[in-house]
Amino acid sequence: xxxxxxxxxxxxxxxxxxxxxxxxxxxxxxxxxxxxxxxxxxxxxxxxxxxxxxxxxxxxxxxxxxxxxxxxxxxxxxxxxxxxxxxxxxxxxxxxxxxxxxxxxxxxxxxxxxxxxxxxxxxxxxxxxxxxxxxxxxxxxxxxxxxxxxxxxxxxxxxxxxxxxxxxxxxxxxxxxxxxxxxxxxxxxxxxxxxxxxxxxxxxxxxxxxxxxxxxxxxxxxxxxxxxxxxxxxxxxxxxxxxxxxxxxxxxxxxxxxxxxxxxxxxxxxxxxxxxxxxxxxxxxxxxxxxxxxxxxxxxxxxxxxxxxxxxxxxxxxxxxxxxxxxxxxxxxxxxxxxxxxxxxxxxxxxxxxxxxxxxxxxxxxxxxxxxxxxxxxxxxxxxxxxxxxxxxxxxxxxxxxxxxxxxxxxxxxxxxxxxxxxxxxxxxxxxxxxxxxxxxxxxxxxxxxxxxxxxxxxxxxxxxxxxxxxxxxxxxxxxxxxxxxxxxxxxxxxxxxxxxxxxxxxxxxxxxxxxxxxxxxxxxxxxxxxxxxxxxxxxxxxxxxxxxxxxxxxxxxxxxxxxxxxxxxxxxxxxxxxxxxxxxxxxxxxxxxxxxxxxxxxxxxxxxxxxxxxxxxxxxxx
Ligand code: ADP
Ligand code: MG
Numbered sequence: 132x133x134x135x136x137x138x139x140x141x142x143x144x145x146x147x148x149x150x151x152x153x154x155x156x157x158x159x160x161x162x163x164x165x166x167x168x169x170x171x172x173x174x175x176x177x178x179x180x181x182x183x184x185x186x187x188x189x190x191x192x193x194x195x196x197x198x199x200x201x202x203x204x205x206x207x208x209x210x211x212x213x214x215x216x217x218x219x220x221x222x223x224x225x226x227x228x229x230x231x232x233x234x235x236x237x238x239x240x241x242x243x244x245x246x247x248x249x250x251x252x253x254x255x256x257x258x259x260x261x262x263x264x265x266x267x268x269x270x271x272x273x274x275x276x277x278x279x280x281x282x283x284x285x286x287x288x289x290x291x292x293x294x295x296x297x298x299x300x301x302x303x304x305x306x307x308x309x310x311x312x313x314x315x316x317x318x319x320x321x322x323x324x325x326x327x328x329x330x331x332x333x334x335x336x337x338x339x340x341x342x343x344x345x346x347x348x349x350x351x352x353x354x355x356x357x358x359x360x361x362x363x364x365x366x367x368x369x370x371x372x373x374x375x376x377x378x379x380x381x382x383x384x385x386x387x388x389x390x391x392x393x394x395x396x397x398x399x400x401x402x403x404x405x406x407x408x409x410x411x412x413x414x415x416x417x418x419x420x421x422x423x424x425x426x427x428x429x430x431x432x433x434x435x436x437x438x439x440x441x442x443x444x445x446x447x448x449x450x451x452x453x454x455x456x457x458x459x460x461x462x463x464x465x466x467x468x469x470x471x472x473x474x475x476x477x478x479x480x481x482x483x484x485x486x487x488x489x490x491x492x493x494x495x496x497x498x499x500x501x502x503x504x505x506x507x508x509x510x511x512x513x514x515x516x517x518x519x520x521x522x523x524x525x526x527x528x529x530x531x532x533x534x535x536x537x538x539x540x541x542x543x544x545x546x547x548x549x550x551x552x553x554x555x556x557x558x559x560x561x562x563x564x565x566x567x568x569x570x571x572x573x574x575x576x577x578x579x580x581x582x583x584x585x586x587x588x589x590x591x592x593x594x595x596x597x598x599x600x601x602x603x604x605x606x607x608x609x610x611x612x613x614x615x616x617x618x619x620x621x622x623x624x625x626x627x628x629x630x631x632x633x634x635x636x637x638x639x640x641x642x643x644x645x646x647x648x649x650x651x652x653x654x655x656x657x658x659x660x661x662x663x664x665x666x667x668x669x670x671x672x673x674x675x676x677x678x679x680x681x682x683x684x685x686x687x688x689x690x691x692x693x694x695x696x697x698x699x700x701x702x703x704x705x706x707x708x709x710x711x712x713x714x715x716x717x718x719x720x721x722x723x724x725x726x727x728x729x730x731x732x733x734x735x736x737x738x739x740x741x742x743x744x745x746x747x748x749x750x751x752x753x754x
Contacts, residue, residue: 149244149267149268152214152240152241152244152268153244153245153292153293155214155237155240155241155464156240156241156242156244156245157293157296158241158463158464158465159237159238159241159242159464159465160238160241160242160245160289161296161465162190162300162301162306162309163186163189163190163191163194163289163300163306163309163310164190164306164309164310164312164313165465166190166194166242166246166286166289167184167186167190167194167196167310167313167314168313168421168465168467169233169238169239169241169242170184170194170196170238170242170284170286171184171196171313171314171317172232172233172238172420173196173198173232173233173238173239173282174196174198174200174282175200175232175317175321175324175419176200176219176231176232176233177198177200177201177202177281177282178200178201179198179199179200179281179324180199180323180324180325180340181197181198181199181324181325181327181340182196182197182198182324182325182326182327183196183197183198183326183327183328183329184196184197184310184314184326184327184328184329185197185329186307186310186328186329186330186331187330187331187332188303188331189300189302189303189304189305189306189307189310190289190306190307190310191288191289191290191297191300191303191306192287192288193285193286193287194285194286194289195283195284195285195286196283196284197281197282197283198281198282198283199279199280199281200281200282201254201255201280202252202253202254202255202257202260202280202281202282203250203252203254203261203282204254204256204257205257205259205260205261205275208250208252208261208263208273209263209270209273211239212239212240212243212248212265212268212270213236213240214236214237214240214241215235215236215237215240216236216240217233217234217235217236219231219233219234219236220234220236226461227455227456228454228455228456229455229460229461230418230455232419232420232466233466234460234461235461235464235466237464239284240268242286243265243267243268244267244268245267245289245290245291245292245293245296246286246287246288246289246290246291247264247265247266247267247286247287247288247291248264248265248266248284248285248286248287249262249263249264249265249284249285249287250262250263250264250265250282250283250284250285251276251278251282251283252278252281252282252283253278253279253280253281254280255280259275259276259277259278260275260276260277260278260279261273261274261275261276261278262274262275262276262278267292302634304630304631304633304634307330307630308627308630308631310328310330311328311330311335311336311626311627311630312411312627313421314326314328314336315328315336315350315351315626315627316351316414316416316421316448317421318336318338318347318350318351319344319347319348319351319414319448320416320419320421320448320450321419322338322340322341322342322343322344322346322347323340323341323342324338324340325337325338325339325340326338326340328626330630333650333651334651335626335629335630335652336350336351336626336627337350338350344399345357348360348399348448350625350626351625351626351627352446352625353624353625353628353673355673356401356405356446359401359402359405360399360400360401360405360446361399361400361401361402361488361489361492362398362399362488363396363397363398363399363400363449363484363485363488364396364484364487364488387476390457390473390476391476391479391480393453393454393457394451394452394453394473394476394477394480395451395452395453396449396450396451396452396480396481396483396484397449397450397452398447398448398449398450399447399448400431400445400446400447400448400449400485400488400489401445401446401447402489402492403435403438403439403445403489405445405446406439406440406443406444406445406446407443407444407445407446408442408443408444409444410428410432410444412444412445412446412447413428413431413432413444413445413446413447413449414447414448414449415427415428415449415450415451416448416449416450416451417451417452417453417458417460417469418451418452418453418455418458418460419450420460420466420469421467422467422468422469423467423468424468424469426474426477426478427449427451427477427478427481429478430477430478430479430481430482430485431445431447431449431481431482431485432444432445433482434481434482434483434484434485434486434489435485435489438489440733440734440735441734442734447485449481449484449485451477451480451481453471453477456472457471457472457473458470458471458472459471459472563581563586563722563723563728563729563738564581564582564583565581565582565723566579566580566581566586566588566719566723567579567580567581568712568715568716568719570712570715571590571709571710571715572587573706574706574707574708574709575589575590575591575706575707576588576589576590577590577593577710577715577718577719579719581740583740583742583743583744584740584741584742584743584744584745584746585740585741585746586738586739586740586741587738587739587740587741588718588719588722588737588738589706589731589735589736589737589738590704590706590708590710590715590718591703591704591705591706591731592703592730592731592735592736592737593718593719593722593728593731593737593738594703594704594718595696595699595700595703595731595732595733595737596722596725596727596728596730596731596732596737597718597721597722597725598662598663598699598702598703599695599696599699599731599732600725600726600727601662602642602660602662602695602698602699603692603695605662606641606642606691606695611641611642611643611660611662612643612660612661612662613643613644613645613658613659613660613661614658614659614660614661615657615658616656616657616658616659616668619655619656619657620655620656620668620669621649621653621654621655621656622646622653622654622655622656622668622669622672622673623651623652623653623654624652624653624654624672624673624676625652625676626652628652628676629651629652629654631676632646632654632672632675632676633648635675635676635690635694636648638690638691638694639675639694641691642660642691642694642695642698643658643659643660643661643662644656644658644659644660644671644672644675645657645658646672654672656668656669656671656672659671660698662702663698663702664702666701666702670701671698671701671702674697674698674700674701675694675697675698695732696732696733699732700731700732700733704718722737
């Protein structure tokens, strides 16, 4: 390769402005959502109280961002589109303590070089506004025009002159959900600003700008999720954040303490029981800027250590405020990465804040019955996850994380039945012996006797497994039975979910749901899979979207398996539900017939086993 290139070597030339600016633009504007990000950040920098975004065709056809901020004086409009032209930095030193979201003066130039742009803007000092149009970076026209204070920038035909980029754009649905994710997160970080997102002429998301962040969370995640989110120690609403009072940790040196106290962490996190199959719902803002930072998201995850199953992730919106001089925002043209001067302090500030909140919210139980084993020999002393009962020993193989396609390669391979990598131990067969039901405890577990001791069956997990296998059998036989509702029911879902749900209508149809778009974020449900029994259609539909992500690498069958697992989870009997003796027996009989009775479809155990041997040891009858 290198040799061929060398033989065909061309003389060195300076790239034309046109090529140079397209290359530079490529670093800032990767996809439609990057345009929205830059324009929304500009609006926020301009002090806007209202930001309205219109998107058509997944952003390729049109993106329009309107704000009521400071506007651009007529004389500066052309300059605003020049590369490295900014009103936010005066001197090189300013780079050391950037207080605005923008500062590189590249966004408008980049956007204009890869699209057709028009702008209408008026600053409060001027009586008339300006309208200008640009194409491929060149100014086509500029005329005075009457306009309200603020700025409206329309970006049409993105990448019309960069075919290579166009090729890499994902589906409209995917681009829409990127835009929605970005937009809604900014709305959370700026609750006092009114955000509105219109997708293809439908209002997709709206916040009131009241300053009440819970209200925004409800609009983004849905009321139910928002209600459960826990506020991190510091107060979210107190602007600007002040340092927390120093706490008991006297061992810190003064300097370290000063660094630590200069970092303020605010935000919301989910209780461990509310979790997701991917880490995309961990949102981080540093000084008002949405950033991707693996270390900080690891800090969040670490705080949940042992509280979450392998492969499950919390929902978190964490806002970090650090003195501007302690963070370098100039790492990448897209400004989505930052570098901390005191990276360890930032990490531990986040970890501590999350951990403290979690501990205060749900103290970790002390009772850890290690002698209880998972369906056979005791193995592994490491607690894998916490339940209300305490820490259970980890199964030899970790439960299949949901982010892996369920049953992808080996259908119904039970995590417990897989050989350990080290292979030291013969594992018991994956089925369950015939059990004699003794009764129910705590309205959550069924106690049963087997040939080798006592079994405690989690009724919810067990029922999930039973429903899941029955459902999949029906599906495999193409015999999904669907029950029409007496009357169609309208279900409204969170804005982020609506686009995804729309993309899954056919998949849902195949598994017995029939629904259709009904305007806005509302869908009409006409029928539900019979196997679910009498479930509330609203909840049944919400549950299929609540944890859904668009992952284009998933095969249709995997998407289906996930949907089915999710629906079964919701349809299964809950802990707290009293079962009649007949129902208990029936559930155990059905579980015995399952191919993988030992785990629920999400990989959690359905039962734990206390062997006669272990009991005898506990009572001191045996060595
Ligand atoms: P940067 O934000 O890094 O300064 P941009 O290319 O995004 O660079 O914008 C260039 C300049 O145009 C900004 O510095 C600002 O003065 C002006 N500008 C851009 N968008 C707006 C807006 N929505 N309202 C007011 N001024 C704006
Ligand atoms: Mg900018």
